[in-house]
Amino acid sequence: METSRPSCAMFLLLAFFLAIFAQGLQAKINFREKEKQILDQILGPGRYDARIRPSGINGTDDAPTLVRVNLFLRSISKIDDYKMEYSVQLTFREQWLDERLKFNNQGGRLKYLTLTEANRVWMPDLFFSNEKEGHFHNIIMPNVYIRIFPNGNVLYSIRISLTLSCPMNLKLYPLDKQTCSLRMASYGWTTDDLVFLWKEGDPVQVVKNLHLPRFTLEKFLTDYCNSKTNTGEYSCLKVDLLFKREFSYYLIQIYIPCCMLVIVSWVSFWLDQGAVPARVSLGVTTLLTMATQSSGINASLPPVSYTKAIDVWTGVCLTFVFGALLEFALVNYASRSDMHRENMKKSRREMEAAASLDAASDLLDTDSNATFAMQKPLMRGGVMDSKMRQCEIHLNPPRKNCCLLWMSKFPTRSKRIDVISRITFPLVFALFNLAYWSTYLFRDEDEEK
Structure with missing residues (x-):
């Protein structure tokens, strides 16, 4: 008898809990049935x-329907410079009041009703005016829902x-900033019937770990862009996304x-003038490589009509490489001219030597004593005059410029051209870099628009 009493108590306790559970389950079933009745x-x-x-x-009925919009940017997959477009995935939300959908909230137990069929209720005819392509997400189920609140508010949310x-302005490419817009407007309802407004507080949210390969999202701005056409004025919203290009890649x-x-x-300036194959190969190779680089x-940019910052850079670099090749052509021409001049001097010296030998042989045929007596004072005087001139040169040497004095160390014109190029080319390239970076890094982008 004592053992049966605990068993009976346990049975009664279990039956009590089962009755409570069944009652709660029945209440839930009745509550869901109540939702169905309200929807019907x-x-x-x-x-x-x-x-x-x-x-x-x-x-x-005279006042327009107000629709408040907010966005959540989930990702920005790419920004294409050539096609001038960008791809974005977002959660788009609209909210408006439809008093025809008011219902009893059952004492606060029924917070909202959820629908998955957008055609069951009235929907704003919003479209993206700068859209090229777009699609909904249907994996596993369509990513869309509609919530109807007891006061008649309707919340529409969809992932697209x-x-x-x-449209991009590439004058400062790749030191540029681009502003890409997201425009939303009404297609058929004018502002007399439908007005879009940004949701108060935080109308646009961006995912925290947003990562772009070649850009950085600096900031975003919301604004209105109502448009007037022949058929009326239409409400429009826009988001301006300001992207800054990452320069480290370029x-x-x-x-x-x-x-x-x-x-x-x-390097061609430091090679010997006679190394023609080496200098020609170096110049042509660098020129072709630079042209291929340009x-x-x-190839990755659209064919625009204006000059970009990268065009200035590649154009000047190509000019320097081409100038180095032309410098060798000038050196080669000067080297051949120097060689011709040396040959002319050598032949002139040979002719003068032959003439002096002929004159000496003629002098030997005359009276040696008389000739010697007559020429001795002249020779003595000539020797004295030459010594005096040398003394004057040493006492009063001609003043030369330091650059000319330094250039006089190099006897040939071809060598002088190479020496001047070794200094001129790097100096001019350094000045170009100073002007280029100071111009494009500190230029106000608004002036280019």
Whole structure:
């Protein structure tokens, strides 16, 4: 008897909990049934017409319907310079008041009703005016929902991916900043019937770990862009995304290799003038490499009508490499001219030596004593005159410029051209770098627009 009493108590306790659970389950079933009844009540046949827009403020039909919009930027996959477009994935939300959808919240237990079919209620006819391509996400189920609140507020949320046009000004490329817009407007309802507004507080949110390969999102601005056409004025919203291009990639891939090619072309100035194959090969190779580098850069950019910052850089670098090749042509011409001049001097000296030998042989045929007596004072006087002139030269040496004195160390014109090029080319290239970076790094971008 004592053992049966605990068993009976346990059985009664278990039955009590099962009764409570069954009652709660029944209440939930009844509550879900109540949701179905409310949906049938407000959206049933003949009760709600999704073709008619909601009333305006305070239920007036004359006032436009106000739709508040906010966005959540999930990712920005790419920014294409050539096509001037960018791709973005976002969660788009709209909220408006439709008093026809009011219902009893069952004492606060029913916070909202959820729908997955957008065609059941009236929807704003919003479209993205600068869209090129777009699609919804349907994995695993369509990423869309509609929430109806007891006071008639409707919240519409959907996840979409868009490819949007982004007209770019590439005058400062790759030291530029680009502003890409996201424009949303009404397609058929004018501002007399429908007005879009940004949600108060924080209308645009951006994911924290947003990463772009060649850009940085500096900031974003929200604004209005209402447009007037022949059919009326239409409400419009826009988001301006300000992107700054990451310069480190272009510094490593473009600027430093171009500098190296220009410096390699200067090696030709230190080679001997007679090393024609080496200097020609070096000049032609650097010129072709620089031209290939320039064409590769322009292949990834649209053919615009204005000059970009990268065009200035590659053009000047190509000019320096081409100038080094032309310098060798000038050196080669000067070397041949110097050789011809040396040959002329050598032949002139040989002719003068032959003439002096002929004159000496003629003098030997005359009277040696008389000739010697007559020439002795002259020779003595000539020797004295030459010594006096040498003394005057040493006492009053001609003043020479330091540059001319330094250049006099190099006897041939070809060598002088090489020496001048060794100094002139690096100096001019350094001045160009100073002017280039000071111009494009500190230029106000607004002046270029």
